[in-house]
Amino acid sequence: MLMTAAYGSSLSTEKVRLLRALIRDLKFLEKSKDKIHLELYTPNEKQQCSWQTLRCYLAEIGTLENDIEDEDVDNLRNIQKNLQGLMDLIPQGTGCKICEANDKKKFPAFHQDLSNFLISMLK
Numbered sequence: 641m642l643m644t645a646a647y648g649s650s651l652s653t654e655k656v657r658l659l660r661a662l663i664r665d666l667k668f669l670e671k672s673k674d675k676i677h678l679e680l681y682t683p684n685e686k687q688q689c690s691w692q693t694l695r696c697y698l699a700e701i702g703t704l705e706n707d708i709e710d711e712d713v714d715n716l717r718n719i720q721k722n723l724q725g726l727m728d729l730i731p732q733g734t735g736c737k738i739c740e741a742n743d744k745k746k747f748p749a750f751h752q753d754l755s756n757f758l759i760s761m762l763k
Contacts, residue, residue, distance in 0.1 A: 651762070658726045659762050661718065666755050668715040669708070676707050676747040681739045683757075689736035690761065691727055696739035697754050698723040704747075 651659075680700040683693040701719055708716055745753070 652729065655726065655729050656762065658722045658729070659758055662722045662726070662758050663755060663762075665715045665718045665722070666751065666758070669712055669719075669751065672708055672712055673748045673751050675709070676704065678703065678707055679744040679746055680750045681742045682745040682750045682753050683739070683742050684753075685736055689733040691730050691732040692736040692739075693757060694723055694727045694730075696742065697757075698727070699739055700750065 680703065681696055682700075683689070683696045685693055698720060701716065701723065704716060705713065
């Protein structure tokens with residue numbers, strides 16, 4: 641089955657693998673979402689700024705390390721590694737806003753927006 645992304649380009653096998661791994665690892669963090677009380681910059685630009693969006697999510701995910709349960713640290717590191725790997729596979733957009741220009745949201749909303757963004761990249 642051929643999956644296509646925005647602009648009709650086909651998704652590479654590696655990109656699909658990374659996206660599925662990220663979505664799976666984010667599900668593991670879901671149980672901790674009510675225990676994390678941080679507000680995180682949450683991008684609202686989508687496909688045209690995928691690289692910057694991923695970079696922002698990666699930076700914000702890095703701030704969670706001290707606020708998660710010990711058993712979730714490996715999942716968090718996998719998410720960081722896979723976000724970086726995904727960024728390596730897509731081109732940087734232009735004219736996209738910096739991470740700090742986005743609104744801050746509580747972790748449950750951040751988690752949901754990141755999950756939705758990754759799912760949208762699979763389509």
